Amino acid sequence: MRKISDNRTDELKQITDKARKLMVEALICAGCGHPGGAFSCIDILVALYFEVMNIDPGNPFRSDRDRFILSKGHSSVALYTALHLAGFIDLKTLLSFRQDNSLLCGHPDASKVPGVEANTGSLGHGLSVGVGLALAGKMNNDSYRVFVLMGDGETQEGSIWEAAMSASHYKLDNLIGIIDRNKIQIDGPTEKIMALEPYKDKWEAFGWKVREINGHNLQEIIMVLKAAPFVKGKPSLAIANTVKGKGISFMENNHEWHGRPLKGEHAEIARRETKSVN
């Protein structure tokens, strides 16, 4: 796989900077929402929407589009921001996030927002939907791929493992799972709340080909996701090691910022830390 050029990497870096700035604004406007997990996965979303996926914002329902499912639906502000920057929704809509009569619900509603493929927010649902979409793709001889982003805490749900088993059973190499492995859930560190390790081994035992990546290194995310399927005949999983709250000093690695309203002094600091771009 060819590396992407340094120029393009710089461009993408600027897009992630802008995305962080917009997420701060949207969260401040909303007065509620889930910052931590959004900042940990935004680099992955930018990589997907700007390099990896075959999508067409002008024609969001094109049948050959790659599909993306945000199974960790509480990180909706990251998805909406990526959709805005990619051209699916306008800025006014983005900044209406979670407000009265907005199209942008706290957890995404596919019937309201172009580019959203599934209604998520109850954890543990997205991977099964991905399995179904990937199966349909195989049945219809379609070329699209299906990407499903999960939280690490989310994978404590049993339904994730039911889906994982079925994906390898049906040899769905058009399905790519991504784990936002920030090692933090709401009540604390995943390994303290309900240990996931040995995590890679678990996924491999369920028949997936697994790669670990740095979820904030755009080069690495793009190279690895573009290379999927990692092997023919198996679903692929990228465990993306990330930092919860990445980019906002007081949020980084702090479980208290999972779902705390961004306001007052914190809002000002977050604005300052993301203001570099326009």
Next chain:
Amino acid sequence: MPKKSLCGEYGRCLVEMGEKYPELVALEADLKESTQSIQFQQAFPQRHIEVGVAEQNMVGIAAGLALGGKLPVTHSFACFTSMRACEHIRTTVAYPRLNVKFVATHAGISAGSAGTTHHAIEDIAIMRSIPNMTVLAPGDAREIRQSIEAALNHQGPVYIRLATGDVEDVYGDSENFSIGRATELRKGSDVTIITTGTMMHAGVMAADKLKKDYGIEARVLQMASIKPIDRQAIIKAALDTGYIITIEEHNVLGGLGGAVSEIVAETGKAKVRRIGIKDRFSGTGSAAWIRQEEGLTIDEIINQTRAFLGKDEK
């Protein structure tokens, strides 16, 4: 009157119950600050079991704990408790009548702009259709305390539906909750307003205004015990007042309005009007905005009552 956080009040109550009932064990599914089981964890770390994001497993573990002689109380949002873990509750717990209590917070649309995934407008209907299940929906601090203690003293599964948010006290010192009994909050003979959960506040305020502004005397019954329901109080209301209005932060199908209608239909003695979520998933907005959209406000209850009685001519 100062408002109180319902979940905060619940958390304090659970700690007191922990002192009183040494077998009490709290289970949590990664929402301990929202449900406030964190207070119990701080007081009794050995008796607080964190299962992570795994509500079905939580219910199964609770069943096993009950079989082992413990008094388990599970914690999660009402949507995940009543729907994600539904069959586990019904088959593993309710069928053999195990002694498990389910504390289900953020019920109705009280989770606001988190949206439909986090709302529970179906849980009363689901839970009350399960045999052996007791369903409680207390609406202020005193009623929460009394219903939690009643639930712990009751042998068998109990679903306790709580809202998130701050509410004013409605119960006075003389008002008391007990399982299977309605609490009469206002006397009246023109119409009966039956409420459940936090809607009792709006019900009482509406009744006071109906009396003051329009001379309409509304009886108000708070039905925090949805199952078993107080048949006698409902039949009496039907006979005495002829008009019954139900108010709930739940779908108008299958909840309090459904339960009351089932009984009134047997008597054929009153008309029923149900105020609740109009069998639709809400738009995005704050809980207050959604309540406005669904007519779950004091003003709308007044309008509906006057229209129902044919006393809305201008």
